Structure formats: structure tokens, C-alpha cells
Amino acid sequence: PICLIHFIKRSMDFLKAELERKKRQIAEKNVLQPEKKYFKRGDLIAVQEKEYIEKYGPKTYTVEEPKKEEEVVKKEEKPAVHDHLYPLPRAEVIKRFREVLQPILLFGESEEEANLRLRTIEIVGDTDKLQAQNDYREAMKRVDQQYLRAIENNDEDGGEDEKNVFDSKVYTSEKSIDDILNMAIDLRQGDLKHDDKVIAEWIKFTITMWGNELKSKPEAERISMKVRAEAATFTQTKAYVKPLIKLLKKHKLTDDIRDSLSSMVKYVLQRDYILANERYMEMAIGNAPWPIGVTNAGIHARPGRER
Numbered sequence: 064p065i066c067l068i069h070f071i072k073r074s075m076d077f078l079k080a081e082l083e084r085k086k087r088q089i090a091e092k093n094v095l096q097p098e099k100k101y102f103k104r105g106d107l108i109a110v111q112e113k114e115y116i117e118k119y120g121p122k123t124y125t126v127e128e129p130k131k132e133e134e135v136v137k138k139e140e141k142p143a144v145h146d147h148l149y150p151l152p153r154a155e156v157i158k159r160f161r162e163v164l165q166p167i168l169l170f171g172e173s174e175e176e177a178n179l180r181l182r183t184i185e186i187v188g189d190t191d192k193l194q195a196q197n198d199y200r201e202a203m204k205r206v207d208q209q210y211l212r213a214i215e216n217n218d219e220d221g222g223e224d225e226k227n228v229f230d231s232k233v234y235t236s237e238k239s240i241d242d243i244l245n246m247a248i249d250l251r252q253g254d255l256k257h258d259d260k261v262i263a264e265w266i267k268f269t270i271t272m273w274g275n276e277l278k279s280k281p282e283a284e285r286i287s288m289k290v291r292a293e294a295a296t297f298t299q300t301k302a303y304v305k306p307l308i309k310l311l312k313k314h315k316l317t318d319d320i321r322d323s324l325s326s327m328v329k330y331v332l333q334r335d336y337i338l339a340n341e342r343y344m345e346m347a348i349g350n351a352p353w354p355i356g357v358t359n360a361g362i363h364a365r366p367g368r369e370r
Contacts, residue, residue: 148182156181202302203295236267242266247332251325256314258325263311265328266304273297320346 089107151159156178160167163184168177238246246261277285277294284290310316316324323346330339 146182148357149178150175151178153180159185202298203291206291206294206298235263235270238264238268240268244332247329250329251322255321258321259311259314259316262321262324262328263308265332266308266311269300270297270304 096204159181165184182209243261243264246264249257250261251258274297277290277297280290323342327339327342330336330342
């Protein structure tokens with residue numbers, strides 16, 4: 064009986080505390096209407112939802128409206144330039160652009176802006192041409208000039224012009240293919256000077272054979288566009304290879320390039336052109352993997368991706 068009395072007493076204390084808490088909550092929520100002793104439970108729930116949203120709901124920010132400015136930007140005023148280069152008729156602008164090998168109209172460019180660009184090129188010059196010249200075009204011009212000179216002289220001095228095109232002491236080799244094969248036996252054996260000599264002799268021998276092949280073509284083929292383009296490529300190649308031959312002659316070539324070139328020459332002499340091409344590509348761009356295409360197709364990591 065004593066335990067039951069304690070239990071009832073504790074229960075009554077709990078009910079009193081709960082009633083007091085409810086009364087304080089109603090007073091704080093201010094849901095009890097005046098002159099009434101009761102309130103609606105829906106009013107209490109609405110007040111609780113409002114407080115919850117204010118505390119945990121999404122925050123709203125007031126965005127200030129941007130200050131209104133001029134909606135239409137005024138176009139730049141036309142430059143006050145009036146001379147013999149501006150303004151010009153459109154046909155004359157196109158004609159002059161084609162004479163200097165420039166595009167007649169760039170993307171997004173108006174005809175007036177194109178005229179001003181032409182005026183800048185006429186006064187200042189073609190900055191793109193000064194910065195980076197077209198080597199192939201220059202080589203093609205040299206070949207054409209020497210061919211025309213030979214035709215004008217009725218082939219009297221044509222032999223000297225052709226010799227200047229296809230021959231040069233820097234690129235001439237007196238070694239035969241058998242001599243180079245014998246020299247290649249000791250290639251990549253630790254003698255760096257010997258490796259430089261073999262590489263240089265192979266380059267000069269290849270250029271010599273290429274020039275002899277072009278010289279041996281008949282006159283009808285020599286004036287064709289195909290042979291002229293090949294001769295221009297030959298002239299351009301000689302200009303590009305000249306610094307390499309000088310480095311080989313002075314034995315100042317770096318070890319990595321010497322290693323790649325010696326391997327490439329060795330495979331070429333063995334007529335293993337696939338491995339020679341692989342060595343050339345490794346020397347040119349390396350053998351590191353390049354990211355090509357899609358590398359991550361989803362948002363989840365897959366176990367087989369790193370294999």
C-alpha cells in the first residue's frame with residue numbers, strides 16, 4: 064500500500080507539471096482568445112508550424128533590383144579618319160586584301176572595320192607575317208623563281224640553279240649505303256661521337272638521294288605542281304635539318320635526342336620502319352598517356368576503371 068501511495072503521488076506531480084507546461088506554452092504562443100477559457104488546437108498547430116518554418120525553413124533573401132541603366136549601348140563613334148585609304152569602295156578593299164593574302168572579312172567584322180584593318184595593314188604592315196612566316200610558301204617561291212630563271216636563260220645556266228636547289232656542301236655525303244651500314248655496326252655502343260657521325264652521315268645521305276631523285280625527273284614532270292611541291296618540301300626540309308647537322312658536327316646534341324635518333328637510324332637501316340616510326344613519335348611527343356575522350360562516365364567510382 065505504501066508503494067502504491069508513492070506511485071500515485073508521483074503520477075499526480077507529473078500531471079501537475081505537464082499542466083503547468085501546457086499553460087506556459089499557451090501563454091507564450093498567445094493562442095487563447097480574450098474573454099474565452101478555451102482555444103482551438105488548430106491555432107496552436109499553426110503557430111508551431113510558423114515557428115518551425117522560421118527556424119528551420121528555407122531562408123529568403125531580398126534581392127535588390129539593379130539600377131536601371133541604358134538598355135541599349137550606344138555604338139562607338141566612327142573614327143574621324145579621311146584619307147586615301149579610308150573610306151574605300153568595297154570592291155577596292157577586297158582587291159587589296161587579296162593582293163596581301165589577307166581575309167576579306169573576319170567573323171563579326173563589318174565592312175567599315177575591314178576597311179580600317181586594311182588601312183592599318185597598309186600603314187603598319189602585316190604583323191602576322193612579320194611574326195610567323197609561312198616557310199613552305201617561301202620555299203615554293205624560291206623553287207618557282209629558280210625554275211623561271213632556268214627557263215628564261217634557255218637552260219644555259221639552269222644547271223647551276225638546279226644545283227643550288229638540290230645540292231649543298233652541308234647536305235652532301237660521300238658515303239654509300241654500305242659504308243653507313245658498316246658504321247652502324249658500332250652504333251649505340253657507348254661512343255657518342257661515333258653515334259653523332261653515323262646519324263649525320265645518314266641524314267646527309269638521305270637528303271643527297273632525295274635531291275638526285277628530284278634532279279633525275281624529266282622536264283615535263285619537273286614543271287608539274289606535284290614535283291614543284293615536292294621540291295618545296297625538300298628545300299624546307301633542308302632548312303629545318305641544318306641546325307641538327309650543326310649540333311651533330313659539334314657534338315652538342317642532348318643525350319635523349321641522340322638516343323632516340325640513333326635508335327631510329329638503326330631501325331631504318333635494318334628496314335624495321337614500324338619501330339623506327341615508334342621511336343620518332345616517342346622523341347616527338349613522348350610515350351605518356353594522353354586523356355582522350357570521356358574519362359568519367361558516371362558519378363560513382365567503378366573498380367575496373369584504374370586497370
